[in-house]
Amino acid sequence: MNYGTLYGVGVGPGAPDLLTLRAVATLKRADVLALPRSSDYGASMAWRIIEPAVGKINGQERLFLTFPMSKEPARVRRAWDAAFVKIGERLESGKSVAFATEGDPSLYSTFGYLLREAPRRWPGIRIEVTPGVSSIAAVPAALGMPLADGLERIAIIPANYGVDDLAAILGAFDTTILMKIGSEMPRVVAALERAGLIDKAAYVAKATMPEQKIVTDLRSVRAERGDCFAMVVVARGERKGVLAGDVPPEAALTGVEPA
Amino acid sequence: MNYGTLYGVGVGPGAPDLLTLRAVATLKRADVLALPRSSDYGASMAWRIIEPAVGKINGQERLFLTFPMSKEPARVRRAWDAAFVKIGERLESGKSVAFATEGDPSLYSTFGYLLREAPRRWPGIRIEVTPGVSSIAAVPAALGMPLADGLERIAIIPANYGVDDLAAILGAFDTTILMKIGSEMPRVVAALERAGLIDKAAYVAKATMPEQKIVTDLRSVRAERGDCFAMVVVARGERKGVLAGDVPPEAALTGVEPA
Numbered sequence: 001m002n003y004g005t006l007y008g009v010g011v012g013p014g015a016p017d018l019l020t021l022r023a024v025a026t027l028k029r030a031d032v033l034a035l036p037r038s039s040d041y042g043a044s045m046a047w048r049i050i051e052p053a054v055g056k057i058n059g060q061e062r063l064f065l066t067f068p069m070s071k072e073p074a075r076v077r078r079a080w081d082a083a084f085v086k087i088g089e090r091l092e093s094g095k096s097v098a099f100a101t102e103g104d105p106s107l108y109s110t111f112g113y114l115l116r117e118a119p120r121r122w123p124g125i126r127i128e129v130t131p132g133v134s135s136i137a138a139v140p141a142a143l144g145m146p147l148a149d150g151l152e153r154i155a156i157i158p159a160n161y162g163v164d165d166l167a168a169i170l171g172a173f174d175t176t177i178l179m180k181i182g183s184e185m186p187r188v189v190a191a192l193e194r195a196g197l198i199d200k201a202a203y204v205a206k207a208t209m210p211e212q213k214i215v216t217d218l219r220s221v222r223a224e225r226g227d228c229f230a231m232v233v234v235a236r237g238e239r240k241g242v243l244a245g246d247v248p249p250e251a252a253l254t255g256v257e258p259a
Numbered sequence: 260m261n262y263g264t265l266y267g268v269g270v271g272p273g274a275p276d277l278l279t280l281r282a283v284a285t286l287k288r289a290d291v292l293a294l295p296r297s298s299d300y301g302a303s304m305a306w307r308i309i310e311p312a313v314g315k316i317n318g319q320e321r322l323f324l325t326f327p328m329s330k331e332p333a334r335v336r337r338a339w340d341a342a343f344v345k346i347g348e349r350l351e352s353g354k355s356v357a358f359a360t361e362g363d364p365s366l367y368s369t370f371g372y373l374l375r376e377a378p379r380r381w382p383g384i385r386i387e388v389t390p391g392v393s394s395i396a397a398v399p400a401a402l403g404m405p406l407a408d409g410l411e412r413i414a415i416i417p418a419n420y421g422v423d424d425l426a427a428i429l430g431a432f433d434t435t436i437l438m439k440i441g442s443e444m445p446r447v448v449a450a451l452e453r454a455g456l457i458d459k460a461a462y463v464a465k466a467t468m469p470e471q472k473i474v475t476d477l478r479s480v481r482a483e484r485g486d487c488f489a490m491v492v493v494a495r496g497e498r499k500g501v502l503a504g505d506v507p508p509e510a511a512l513t514g515v516e517p518a
Contacts, residue, residue, distance in 0.1 A: 010396065017281040020392060021312065025276065053280065104392075106399035106406045115405060129400035131467075133279060133363075137269065137390035140365035144388060146374060147365045151420035154413075155432070161410035173414070208390075 003091040003125045004031065006118055007098040008105040010132020014045075014209035014229070016052040018133045026130055027054045030098035032061045032090045034083075036110050040066050046100040063090070063097075067110055071160070080113055084121060087114070091122055102229075104134035108158065108179060136177060138207040139231050142214060145202070148175050152239055159184040159226070166191040176234040181226020188232055189222045197234050205230035262350040262384045263290065265377055266357040267364040269391020273304075273468035273488070275311040277392045285389055286313045289357035291320045291349045293342075295369050299325050305359040322349070322356075326369055330419070339372055343380060346373070350381055361488075363393035367417065367438060395436060397466040398490050401473060404461070407434050411498055418443040418485070425450040435493040440485020447491055448481045456493050464489035 007026050012018035027050055037044035044064055065083045070076055090097050105111040118125055140147045148154050152174035160182040170176055178188055192198040203215040205227040215221050266285050271277035286309055296303035303323055324342045329335055349356050364370040377384055399406045407413050411433035419441040429435055437447055451457040462474040464486040474480050
């Protein structure tokens with residue numbers, strides 16, 4: 001069967017001008033834009049990001065797909081089954097479908113499921129992934145603070161799946177990024193206090209969006225529920241690159257034990 | 260003193276159309292483009308990336324700055340001292356300077372040094388960082404493989420500073436990214452073989468550039484020197500997101516010990 005091409009397009013962290021030239025061209029060219037949203041009644045963040053640069057194009061279909069924010073496999077699978085049917089109808093009729101995904105398609109992205117499932121459902125389908133500016137790039141830019149330099153090591157942890165071993169990770173890595181804070185904020189703040197790193201941490205929500213919020217005293221948001229576009233960055237900054245020159249490469253952290 | 264604005268602009272991993280709209284606008288508007296290169300006689304990769312979209316603009320200065328690839332603090336510092344003087348002359352005369360940096364300015368970027376030093380040298384200076392598509396987004400896109408999903412954890416390690424504890428990290432994280440491979444390739448391959456993860460690893464050099472190279476059998480590049488735009492990605496892929504549904508969140512890896 002000759003399927004249309006499936007594009008996974010990263011649309012960046014939120015500011016419409018952080019779209020890449022390739023993303024704009026791909027989104028304009030596709031027959032169908034697949035636009036995720038978290039409820040049938042809410043707006044699609046991906047559409048909000050791309051509308052200024054892409055606009056409404058004559059003959060192009062905007063296919064809104066609802067994916068509830070949930071960790072329940074059954075609920076998520078139901079939403080995806082419906083999405084697969086709708087996307088499949090378009091691909092099978094030879095139409096190209098561009099799935100617009102916030103941030104970068106390879107990093108905790110909705111598109112990951114589609115990328116894995118597509119070759120099974122539509123054998124031989126052509127898939128193209130357009131990388132985007134991830135929140136991991138946007139947050140340090142907003143803070144004016146490099147994430148890592150020289151010999152520094154980074155750990156990225158989705159906090160909503162538990163932070164029981166956070167103290168150990170904070171000790172073993174120069175920079176720790178906590179994604180998907182959700183209801184874990186009190187435990188994250190407590191772990192940072194215990195590790196003596198509370199003053200090396202910052203909380204950023206909706207980086208690059210008009211609603212961007214930066215909190216450098218995490219004690220003040222201890223009781224807050226982390227926004228779903230939020231992140232906590234902890235940067236020890238003790239081994240800054242070659243230019244710092246104070247710490248020899250031999251000081252590389254050791255002692256990380258396997259599971 | 261009224262300094263010109265200093266921009267740190269991520270120009271993405273190599274393909275000129277992976278520049279963001281904001282990067283293009285900022286680079287076109289600046290009085291001076293600061294363009295790093297690794298030798299006085301070689302081309303600037305940053306200029307090669309931006310030239311198609313930005314072009315040569317009347318009245319805009321292209322200031323090429325040489326930063327040798329070196330881990331010797333004295334050599335790096337000498338190059339930076341010369342660069343600070345040249346950039347400073349422009350900023351002090353009120354000109355805006357856009358420093359174009361490959362990938363993203365916050366991730367192992369040349370711009371990191373400038374970001375740290377600028378407020379000391381030019382008190383009160385206005386600095387704006389434009390995030391870019393990093394190689395961490397470009398490499399998985401080239402591989403068609405998500406980096407992480409759901410509850411998966413990521414470790415990012417600059418391999419050129421030693422991989423003695425790589426086995427432990429491979430055991431404790433779902434996805435491990437080795438940057439700056441350099442001469443460490445033999446030791447990286449040996450560690451992957453010992454961990455039984457050699458078939459879960461891929462090597463990508465110059466992702467998104469015409470010279471892009473993807474190697475999925477790392478045994479075949481065992482003796483190679485890692486290109487400086489190269490990366491090894493190891494993805495266990497055993498705990499794929501909510502949709503996989505096979506692994507409950509309680510299975511989160513534990514046992515990472517502090518340094």
